[in-house]
Amino acid sequence: MxxxxxxxxxxxxxxxxxxxxxxxxxxxxxxxxxxxxxxxxxxxxxxxxxxxxxxxxxxxxxxxxxxxxxxxxxxxxxxxxxxxxxxxxxxxxxxxxxxxxxxxxxxxxxxxxxxxxxxxxxxxxxxxxxxxxxxxxxxxxxxxxxxxxxxxxxxxxxxxxxxxxxxxxxxxxxxxxxxxxxxxxxxxxxxxxxxxxxxxxxxxxxxxxxxxxxxxxxxxxxxxxxxxxxxxxxxxxxxxxxxxxxxxxxxxxxxxxxxxxxxxxxxxxxxxxxxxxxxxxxxxxxxxxxxxxxxxxxxxxxxxxxxxxxxxxxxxxxxxxxARQIEDQRLFQNPNKQEMAVHVKQLTYVYPQADKTVLRKLNFKQQGPEWIWLKGPSGCGKSTLLQLLNGDLNPTQGRIEFDGFQPHKVQFMPQRIDILRASLRDNLCLHHPHSDEQLWTALEQVELASWAKHLPHGLDTWLGENEWQPSGGESKRIGLARILLQDPNLILLDEPTAGLDTDLSVTLLQRLADQWKDKLVICSSHECFRKMNQNRSIQL
Missing domain, CATH: 1.20.1560.10 (ABC transporter type 1, transmembrane domain)
Incomplete structure (x- = not known):
């Protein structure tokens, strides 16, 4: 400390x-x-x-x-x-x-x-x-x-x-x-x-x-x-x-x-x-x-x-x-292993100064590449589980084990996407070098290329407070474009299509499913689970 x-x-x-x-x-x-x-x-x-x-x-x-x-x-x-x-x-x-x-x-x-x-x-x-x-x-x-x-x-x-x-x-x-x-x-x-x-x-x-x-x-x-x-x-x-x-x-x-x-x-x-x-x-x-x-x-x-x-x-x-600045309690085993897997054992979590246990002795093991959907009513702990998997929270009890992953290859997209008061380019890159071609490809995949081309200065247009302010749906797709550019192996998505119409949501998720067919994706989405006709799910 x-x-x-x-x-x-x-x-x-x-x-x-x-x-x-x-x-x-x-x-x-x-x-x-x-x-x-x-x-x-x-x-x-x-x-x-x-x-x-x-x-x-x-x-x-x-x-x-x-x-x-x-x-x-x-x-x-x-x-x-x-x-x-x-x-x-x-x-x-x-x-x-x-x-x-x-x-x-x-x-x-x-x-x-x-x-x-x-x-x-x-x-x-x-x-x-x-x-x-x-x-x-x-x-x-x-x-x-x-x-x-x-x-x-x-x-x-x-x-x-x-x-x-x-x-x-x-x-x-x-x-x-x-x-x-x-x-x-x-x-x-x-x-x-x-x-x-x-x-x-x-x-x-x-x-x-x-x-x-x-x-x-x-x-x-x-x-x-x-x-x-x-x-x-x-x-x-x-x-x-x-x-x-x-x-x-x-x-x-x-x-x-x-x-x-x-x-x-x-x-x-x-x-x-x-x-x-x-x-x-x-x-x-x-x-x-x-x-x-x-x-x-x-x-x-x-x-x-x-x-x-x-x-x-x-x-x-x-x-x-x-704030308990302690070492990450997630266990990364065999990071170079070809087979990807996430193993949750007796996972329990209680927020500080809260009486209600959000997750209690949760167990599951998922091997990839695959899309996994989190199911359950609001407040059942889907967002909390994603934050635990990302290391933002540490378990009250239990453990999380990863096979075939390195810590920097785990990326999380929260419900709320923060837009920096900076250019669109910086909002996409997040201090990582990417070419303009890579940026435009990512924008096309999330249906934002046309929007970006009509901005006053294209990729160099400043976004954020008192600047060009994206809508809620545009912010969500900027968050998805960030994940595409970072190219992780384990992708955690918390309501990635909230605020988008159903047809656009299904189009994006199908496109991302093809793009991430070699990834392990764990997604929480109330709207699109039924539309995507997916059976692989975790009930919370």
């Missing part, structure tokens, strides 16, 4: 040149901004004090402080520009690799059993990926910047007013450590509950809008609408509670920083009266404190982003365990 925290750290180290440069420039920019504020305050107050006397007005050095102000302004602007370029470059580089790795990791899991299509799971997954992507930009850089500002501020106080540094140190510890920890406990703990509330509301909304006709017919619109309203009110109350907690903790942080500013101003006046500090330096010290406080105020959100990102990584690792 992949250690995602270590993997993220590896990506960060790999892009360390941009990441470190972005962090360094962020710190330089912050220091320039704080120093600009402090020097400007000293310059204005010192110039004002010098202007009270004709002698001091002529002797006061206006040029050096003015040069310092201009230099700090330039360094702040240049640093900010450079920090944006480098930190965003580091972020984009990390995200580009991280997204590919995370979705590859997700695709390797047994998500069929986790019901990934459920809104609660999928929305949580996407939110976790977003939180992981935010770690560097919104957690690492602000946290390191706040740490550098705290150290720099303390060193300045030790050099200027050592007694003040002893008073301010506990406040800095509270603002940088204790209050962010309290923030994580008070604000971030309810995060899962809030996510669940939101998912429930969206699921209820989806059910309401998708079933509005049926609900209207049975006069259930008002009760379901009332349920949705109650869930919305509950989520609003929870969000308000979380927001109140957030404001309380942030208010505590602001009070601490205000106390630090008051103490600094008070100690500055004491030092001025004792002759330890010039009057202009009092305002410089106050502005230095206020500028540092503004940076330190972002410590809590930075910690929140870090905690959310680390929790997201932990959740994905937990999904890896719960």
């Amino acid at each position: 992949i250690n995602l925290k270590q993997h993220y750290l590896t990506l960060l180290v790999r892009e360390r040149r941009y990441a470190l440069l972005g962090t360094f420039l962020a710190i330089v920019t912050t220091f320039s901004g704080i120093a600009l504020l402090a020097v400007s305050g000293w310059f204005i107050s010192a110039a004002a004090a010098a202007g009270l006397s004709t002698i001091t007005a002529h002797t006061f050095n206006f040029f050096t402080p003015g040069a310092m102000v201009r230099g700090l302004s330039i360094s702040r602007t240049a640093g900010r520009y450079g920090e944006r370029i480098t930190s965003h470059e580091a972020t984009f580089r990390i995200i580009a690799q991280l997204r590919a790795d995370l979705f590859k990791f997700v695709a390797a899991q047994k998500w069929n059993e986790q019901q990934l299509n459920r809104h609660q799971v999928s929305s949580r997954l996407l939110q976790d990926i977003h939180n992981i992507e935010s770690i560097y930009q919104f957690a690492v850089i602000p946290a390191l910047t706040a740490l550098a500002v705290s150290i720099g501020y303390l060193i300045t106080l030790i050099l200027v007013l050592p007694q003040l540094s002893l008073m301010v140190a506990p406040i800095l510890f509270a603002v940088c450590i204790l209050i962010p920890w309290l923030y994580s406990q008070r604000v971030l703990e309810p995060e899962n509950t809030q996510q669940e509330q939101q998912s429930l509301m969206w699921m209820e909304s989806s059910t309401l809008f998708n079933g509005i006709r049926t609900l209207t017919l049975f006069r259930q619109i008002e009760p379901r609408g009332a349920t949705l309203q109650k869930q919305s009110e509950a989520m609003d109350r929870w969000e308000a509670k979380t927001l109140n907690r957030q404001q309380q903790v942030l208010l505590l942080s602001q009070i601490s920083l205000a106390a630090m500013a008051i103490i600094s101003f008070w100690q500055g006046f004491i030092a001025f009266n004792a002759g330890q500090l010039e009057g202009a330096y009092i305002f410089m010290l106050l502005l230095l404190t206020l500028g540092s406080a503004e940076v330190l105020a972002g410590t809590c959100p930075a910690l929140a982003s870090l905690v959310l990102g680390l929790r997201a990584l932990s959740r994905l690792e937990a999904h890896s365990s719960s």
Whole structure:
């Protein structure tokens, strides 16, 4: 199992040149901004004090402080520009690799059993990926910047007013450590509950809008609408509670920083009266404190982003365990054997968190080449059996043995065909090289050649959402064309002709039967079993 925290750290180290440069420039920019504020305050107050006397007005050095102000302004602007370029470059580089790795990791899991299509799971997954992507930009850089500002501020106080540094140190510890920890406990703990509330509301909304006709017919619109309203009110109350907690903790942080500013101003006046500090330096010290406080105020959100990102990584690792990323339990014997056979022994399957057993001690042995039809009422387990044979699910009990097959020579066509937002060519090839002649031959065999020729750009026409969208029947035939191009030995078809008229269904299946006469085909189809006059079947 992949250690995602270590993997993220590896990506960060790999892009360390941009990441470190972005962090360094962020710190330089912050220091320039704080120093600009402090020097400007000293310059204005010192110039004002010098202007009270004709002698001091002529002797006061206006040029050096003015040069310092201009230099700090330039360094702040240049640093900010450079920090944006480098930190965003580091972020984009990390995200580009991280997204590919995370979705590859997700695709390797047994998500069929986790019901990934459920809104609660999928929305949580996407939110976790977003939180992981935010770690560097919104957690690492602000946290390191706040740490550098705290150290720099303390060193300045030790050099200027050592007694003040002893008073301010506990406040800095509270603002940088204790209050962010309290923030994580008070604000971030309810995060899962809030996510669940939101998912429930969206699921209820989806059910309401998708079933509005049926609900209207049975006069259930008002009760379901009332349920949705109650869930919305509950989520609003929870969000308000979380927001109140957030404001309380942030208010505590602001009070601490205000106390630090008051103490600094008070100690500055004491030092001025004792002759330890010039009057202009009092305002410089106050502005230095206020500028540092503004940076330190972002410590809590930075910690929140870090905690959310680390929790997201932990959740994905937990999904890896719960999804049982184990070796394929199918047994492939004698892959080079000429005779093809599938042997199912005492096969039992129960979906996680479900009481009903879908398949119970199923036994059969089929030798090929041959077409085998799965028979049985809806919900009897035909689709589940095909997914078990394809390795998408692992048996609860029993075993599946193959003779004369290699794993990559087993191909499954599910009921729902996913159309990629890509060209028709890419939708057919699926990253495998095929010539145009092979593509057109496959399209002709599934009665799609004429349709493809009338597309705006032929094989290069983009399909999918917001592009050229195939109908349900056209999508089914694209799925069949994919199987033809992949040329497997064991073909698993789940309702391959659903949505097609009967005559076209029979024509396609007869053509495929001739094409696949040397294959072992296991097919589930309510419509065409009788039309094809087939006797070889498995009753479920």
